[in-house]
Amino acid sequence: xxxxxxxxxxxxxxxxxxxxxxxxxxxxxxxxxxxxxxxxxxxxxxxxxxxxxxxxxxxxxxxxxxxxxxxxxxxxxxxxxxxxxxxxxxxxxxxxxxxxxxxxxxxxxxxxxxxxxxxxxxxxxxxxxxxxxxxxxxxxxxxxxxxxxxxxxxxxxxxxxxxxxxxxxxxxxxxxxxxxxxxxxxxxxxxxxxxxxxxxxxxxxxxxxxxxxxxxxxxxxxxxxxxxxxxxxxxxxxxxxxxxxxxxxxxxxxxxxxxxxxxxxxxxxxxxxxxxxxxxxxxxxxxxxxxxxxxxxxxxxxxxxxxxxxxxxxxxxxxxxxxxxxxxxxxxxxxxxxxxxxxxxxxxxxxxxxxxxxxxxxxxxxxxxxxxxxxxxxxxxxxxxxxxxxxxxxxxxxxxxxxxxxxxxxxxxxxxxxxxxxxxxxxxxxxxxxxxxxxxxxxxxxxxxxxx
Ligand SMILES: [Zn+2]
Numbered sequence: 001x002x003x004x005x006x007x008x009x010x011x012x013x014x015x016x017x018x019x020x021x022x023x024x025x026x027x028x029x030x031x032x033x034x035x036x037x038x039x040x041x042x043x044x045x046x047x048x049x050x051x052x053x054x055x056x057x058x059x060x061x062x063x064x065x066x067x068x069x070x071x072x073x074x075x076x077x078x079x080x081x082x083x084x085x086x087x088x089x090x091x092x093x094x095x096x097x098x099x100x101x102x103x104x105x106x107x108x109x110x111x112x113x114x115x116x117x118x119x120x121x122x123x124x125x126x127x128x129x130x131x132x133x134x135x136x137x138x139x140x141x142x143x144x145x146x147x148x149x150x151x152x153x154x155x156x157x158x159x160x161x162x163x164x165x166x167x168x169x170x171x172x173x174x175x176x177x178x179x180x181x182x183x184x185x186x187x188x189x190x191x192x193x194x195x196x197x198x199x200x201x202x203x204x205x206x207x208x209x210x211x212x213x214x215x216x217x218x219x220x221x222x223x224x225x226x227x228x229x230x231x232x233x234x235x236x237x238x239x240x241x242x243x244x245x246x247x248x249x250x251x252x253x254x255x256x257x258x259x260x261x262x263x264x265x266x267x268x269x270x271x272x273x274x275x276x277x278x279x280x281x282x283x284x285x286x287x288x289x290x291x292x293x294x295x296x297x298x299x300x301x302x303x304x305x306x307x308x309x310x311x312x313x314x315x316x317x318x319x320x321x322x323x324x325x326x327x328x329x330x331x332x333x334x335x336x337x338x339x340x341x342x343x344x345x346x347x348x349x350x351x352x353x354x355x356x357x358x359x360x361x362x363x364x365x366x367x368x369x370x371x372x373x374x375x376x377x378x379x380x381x382x383x384x385x386x387x388x389x390x391x392x393x394x395x396x397x398x399x400x401x402x403x404x405x406x407x408x409x410x411x412x413x414x415x416x417x418x419x420x421x422x423x424x425x426x427x428x429x430x431x432x433x434x435x436x437x438x439x440x441x442x443x444x445x446x447x448x449x450x451x452x
Contacts, residue, residue, distance in 0.1 A: 034327040036254045040311055042140060043252060050303050053134075055126040059297045061119045065094050065158035072126045072154075080133035081145065087153070088188030091169045094158040096188045101132055104147035106316060109198035109282070110309075111153040111189055114174045114205070114273065116160020116167070120289035120298050121204025124306045125154045131310070140314050147317040151196045156185050175205075178273040186273075193277060200245065200316055201284040202309065203274040206298075209291025209368050210340065210388065213262045214333025217386065219293065221257045221301060222308065223335050224249055225264035225286040229278040233266055235326075242283035244321040245312050247328035249287065252311035256304050263332040264288055285312065293388070296370035340377060340387045341365045342420075342441065347393030349379070350428035351400060351414060361398065362387065363420045363437065371441035374420035391424070391435065391447050399423045399430030401438055424448055 057063075057071050076082040081101050088096040112121035132150075135141050144150065155161055159169035167173050168183055177186040193201075211220040226242035228234065235243065250261055264286055269275045278284045287309065292301050315321035342363040349359040360382035366373035368388070378385070400411035401421045412421030423433035435448045 034325060034331050036258075036328060037251055039252045039255060040314065042314075043307060043311065046140070046307060046310065047303075049135075050127075050306065053127045053131045053306070054303070055123070055130055058119075058123045058126060059299055061123065061297050062117070062161075062164040063119065064162045065155050068122060068126065068155060068161075069095075069097070072129055075126075075129045075133050077133065080136065082129070082133065087192055088184055090157070090159045090185055091183065092159045092162075094162075096153065096156070096158070096185065098192055099129070099152040099154065100149065101129075101152075102145045102147075102149040104145065104149055104317065106148045106200070107151065107196050107198045108148050108200040108202070108313065108316060109151045109153070109193060109196050109277075110202040110204065111156050111273075112204040113154070113161060114156040114185070114189075114203075116157045116162070117164045118166075118204075118206035118289075119155075119161065120206050120302055120305055121287065122155050122161075123298075123302045124204070124309055125152055127302070127306050128309065140310065140317075143317040144313055148313065150313070151192065151198065153189055153192055156189055175273055176269075176271040178276040179271050189273065193280065193282070198282050200241070201274075201277045201282040202312070203277070203284060203286045205286065205288045207264075207288040207290050207335070208338045209293075210338030211262065211290055212336040212339055213260060214336050216259070216333070216336070218259050219388070220262040220288075220290040220335055221260040221292050222249070222253060222305065223262045223264045223286075223288040223290060224329065224332065225266065225274065225288075226329065227272075227274040227278045227284055227286060228266055228268050229275075231268040231270075233268065238281050238283045239278060240326070241321065242278070242285050243326045243329045244324040245283065245315060246285050247324040247326065248315040248321050249285070249308040249312050250328055250332065251324070253304055253308045256307075260290075260292075261332055262290075262335045263329065264335060266334075291369045293369075296367075298369065340385070341368050341371070342374065342389050342391065342437075343382055343385060343387035344391045344393050344398065344424070345382065347396050347398040347424060348428075349414065350397040350430070352411065356397070356428055359398070360385075361414075361420075361422075365441070371443060372439070374437065374439055374441060376414065376416055376418050376420055379414070379416065393424050393435075393448060396424040396426060396434065396448060397428045397430065399425050399428065399433070401430070401433075401436060404438075 083100045224246040344361040362378040363374045403409040424435040425433045
């Protein structure tokens with residue numbers, strides 16, 4: 001987990017991009033010019049309070065359901081207004097639990113981690129439980145308690161979370177099962193939605209950190225969507241409210257993430273939960289946590305996600321989202337193409353027994369923010385392919401490193417889909433390596449190009 005100083009630096013960096021974003025706005029169509037109002041007055045104090053709200057033990061972010069419930073169950077006391085019930089079992093018989101809090105008339109349903117490897121929203125719900133339970137007199141908590149009833153289905157896909165994989169244990173993507181309802185997890189969520197009949201819904205996901213904001217080079221930290229209720233992409237009254245709520249999230253996060261907030265693709269998907277809850281009349285907001293460079297466990301992003309979600313809930317509780325200009329949502333560029341993670345350009349591939357060949361490499365990582373578990377995705381002329389990080393290998397040879405197991409195992413393969421395992425060296429035998437990648441990228445290793 002980043003130390004507070006690192007966090008401060010990350011956020012300062014995020015804030016630093018604002019002027020750049022503003023410059024680009026000048027050249028961009030007038031669509032981006034709607035002025036963003038200041039965030040809620042309580043937000044800076046909530047930011048300062050956040051270290052007390054952060055539930056510990058959820059970093060690294062590939063925790064399983066048992067671990068998560070162990071961390072949050074002590075927070076969910078009946079005396080603090082929480083009610084818990086089991087509403088189903090996953091395919092592997094893990095409990096699916098519904099948490100309820102508040103006594104207001106506006107019903108809100110929040111669900112997280114339908115995709116087992118998308119845990120940011122689940123961390124945020126833990127922090128939210130702690131805020132609601134331990135700060136009952138905070139004006140925001142009081143407003144939420146009086147005016148809303150919050151219903152939660154955290155970690156819809158506990159079997160996927162146990163393996164940190166997207167799909168459930170039956171190999172089904174639960175967020176493409178809203179129509180067929182083949183999986184027990186989808187049925188539990190649908191039954192809860194039918195019972196609660198929420199006015200508002202929050203569908204909490206993570207997206208690839210490779211996504212850029214529009215056609216810019218800026219990574220998307222948060223993407224928002226008020227999904228359409230049908231393929232006609234119309235704005236009915238429920239969706240209009242969802243757009244306003246999404247805009248309040250942007251307003252809250254703009255001081256931290258200007259230029260790093262995008263809109264998710266609005267194409268209606270008749271199998272996806274967010275789209276169908278919109279069709280069922282719930283003002284639904286999809287929040288996709290992307291990534292912030294240097295925040296490998298998404299802990300900086302977790303806080304911002306928490307602040308944005310709390311601002312949205314508070315707006316719903318107080319009705320303050322009403323009248324928020326839709327342009328604050330509409331102006332957000334859509335997610336652009338996801339960029340690959342690492343590009344090694346300008347080098348000469350020297351595979352033993354083959355003639356040397358000029359070739360660039362692309363490497364993608366299974367854990368892109370922590371640069372772990374890299375494999376080769378492309379080989380050849382990649383001069384025009386952007387990537388999150390580029391290594392200049394001009395004048396160097398790309399030489400296979402020895403596989404784990406050393407001399408006996410022989411050299412790694414440099415081939416599409418093979419594990420990334422090579423040196424950059426001054427000679428074709430790799431005797432004098434200046435840089436090495438062996439599955440995980442050591443970001444502290446000085447990159448060649450500058451010094452040689
Ligand atoms: Zn997802």
